[in-house]
Amino acid sequence: MKILVCIKQVGDDGDMNRFDAHALEEALFIKEHSDNTMPEPVSVDIVTAGPSTAEKIIRRAFGMGADRGFHIVTENSDYISSFVTAFGLSAVAKKTSYDLILTGIMSEDMMAGQTGPMMAKILNLPCATGVIKIFLPLTGKTIKVEREMENGFRDGLVILLPAVLTIQAGINTPRYPCLSNMLSANRKQILSLSSEDLFWEPIRARESCIGMEDPEKARTGRVLEGSVADKAAQLFSFLREKNLI
Amino acid sequence: MKQILVIAEIFKGRIRPVTWELVAGARKIAAILSQTRNIPGKHLPCIQIIVPSDNPKPLAEKISEQTGNAVIGLQIPGFKTYTSDIYIDCLGQLIREMTPTHILAAHTSQGRDFAPGLALELNAASISGINHIRFDETGLFYSRPVLDNTKNMLVRPDPDRPVMLTLMPGVFKPDSHKKGKTKQVDILKISFGSDACENSRIQPTKILKRPCENQALKGAKIIVAAGRGVEKKENLELISRFADCFSSSAVGASRPLVDMGWIGYEHQVGITGTIVAPEVYIACGISGSSQHIAGMKDTKCVISINKNPTAPIFRHSDICITADVLEFIHAFLTLPDPV
Ligand SMILES: Cc1cc2nc3c(=O)[nH]c(=O)nc-3n(C[C@H](O)[C@H](O)[C@H](O)COP(=O)(O)OP(=O)(O)OC[C@H]3O[C@@H](n4cnc5c(N)ncnc54)[C@H](O)[C@@H]3O)c2cc1C
Helix, strand or coil, X not given: CEEEEECCEECCCCEECHHXXXXXXXXXXXXXXXXXXCCCXXXXXXXXXXXXXXXXXXXXXXXXXCCEEEEEECCCCCCCCHHHHHHHHHHHHHHCCCXXXXXXXXXXXXXXXXXXXXXXXXXXXXXXXXXEEECCCCCCCXXXXXXXXHHHEEEEEEEECCEEEEECCCCCCCCCCCHHHHHHHHHCCXXXXXXXXXXXXXXXXXXXXXXXXXXXXXXXXXXXCCCXXXXXXXXXXXXXXXXXX | CCEEEEECCEXXXXXXXXXXXXXXXXXXXXXXXXXXXXXXXXXXXXXXXXXXXXXXHHHHHHHHHHHCCEEEEEECCCCCCCCHHHHHHHHHHHHHCCCEEEEEEECCCCHXXXXXXXXXXXXXXXXXXXXXXXXXXXXXXXXXXXXXXXEEEEEEECCCCXXXXXXXXXXXXXXXXXXXXXXXXXXXXXXXXXXXXXXXXXXXXXXXXXXXXXXXXXXXXXXXXXXXXXXXXXXXXXXXXXXXXXXXXXXXXXXXXXXXXXXXXXXXXXXXXXXXXXXXXXXXXXXXXXXXXXXCCCCCEEEEEECCCCCHHHHHCXXXXXXXXXXXXXXXXXXXXXX
16 A cells, blocks of 8 residues: 655744644554555655755655655745645656545645645545544555544545545644654655656646735734733733622 | 626535625625626626535525525435535536636635635636635735734736635624525536435545533633643643632633643634633633634633734734743732732
8 A cells, every 4th residue: 555645844944834744644653553454565655845945854754754755846935826736746646556645634834725635636536634533454445534524523434545635633643753764864865856847838826926914903902011020910900800800 | 697606515404604604705706896897788797606415495595595695506316415526526517517707615624625626627716715805906816814824815816717715714794684685596406426425435424523511611701721832731730720810710722732632622712622702711822823713703802921922812812911921820820919
């Protein structure tokens, strides 16, 4: 069984998107708990689309235990459409016939949550988003999961493989990279690709970013001034006035 | 005539209220288009609401009655529970025969699940999680939260194709007084194989409800809620002591604390936890994500303690306290009693 995990670098520190770390952890957990129950051994590949600095999270993924790493090297850009990313990742996914593709429910920076379900459509695979539980061990042609909905509801699903799942936080606790993996990670080769390697002509986004704004205030917000003790005293008298303390 | 399409959100055979918000969003788009495109002889897009179900007539009639808009009952034989496979295929079949400019769904666990795939099926642009609908001389554009809710990104779709939008729940106010005359209800039958459920690659087994005993949260006058800013599980003890200062209080938490196993799920406030509206909500080291805010925005008075003066939670607060939350609570607990 072959698993692909799509990961993204986010934030000023250039770390792995938190939700993708949960997806990778889940893939590694499946590998460890289904190796004996599946007809063939389980492998976990990762792919990322991002600037050259994204190598950092590929090394981290190797450190956690990923087998192969693909890197679609993109320009450093403020806005990359989920649509374009989904096509790039799908092109890599098509090269190997994966049984399971996992990614985070959304990225912490763009917060769109579109890449996973778009990949599923491009690859013509079934898709479930916000997966909070996967039932192990895997045995064959289907996968049993629970998808999270609002207000504590969950949707139990049995999905035909191959499939795309987007993973919600709370499903597991991502492991730290281990030292022995980290050492071999540095020797591991990253398979780098450019979008020219993947497409005849560039994939064009269907929308563009035209600016950024500070969100407006929903409430007036009186800012308490002074030392920490002053602020504590002010809060105390405010609550006392309201008869709450 | 072109259409602005709204996909009604149906859960367990019922219309979810977010549907009325989608209609409000569609009306806003229609109003902007009529204001900006005064082209004689050209028809403005009309709003149509689509209700997928195996028996859509009663739902469709109810929606039409409530909104006064035209409703299409999309009848899918054998359809029982939502799956993305069925929605993308059947809505795709239906909408391909139409000429929509905009297709609206909710940015909920359901809308997020099918909208991106449906957009590709229809060769449409796709923008998710919209919190404002705006326009300028070039036309409509949309704002959506990014970067942990610290910024809004303004996004404009290409004008030469339809756009699929998912709207943030709780942002667009349903306008109940704007009821029109009851319009047409059409029932259209579209099949997903001979039996929708059997043909789906996704088989729903059952809908589960995570047990949550949230009466304490619902009943409290004051909720003291902890976020990742409390730094360590052990510090929740301090949060409890803070909450004990008040007579009717309960401890709430942001989701990561529940995910990490620091505190039970019954304490989680937010869209995937409990929705609360106490008299006072004290957010301790909570950044203010849209999913958390959606769970407490009807609170009377919001007080926030956060060490980052630009934390998004301060935009949703009546009293803003920039401080290390642990230091602040210590200071509060050791105040000389002013009585
Ligand atoms: C589909 C979906 C559903 C979700 N549902 C929910 C939900 O129901 N409820 C929910 O809460 N979240 C939910 N989330 C998660 C949400 O997106 C955020 O990740 C989460 O709310 C962040 O929690 P936080 O504010 O505690 O942590 P962070 O965002 O990490 O914020 C921590 C804050 O603490 C401050 N801080 C750090 N140290 C200190 C200190 N010493 N003193 C004072 N301040 C400090 C920081 O400045 C920061 O603002 C959901 C996410 C998704 C994708």
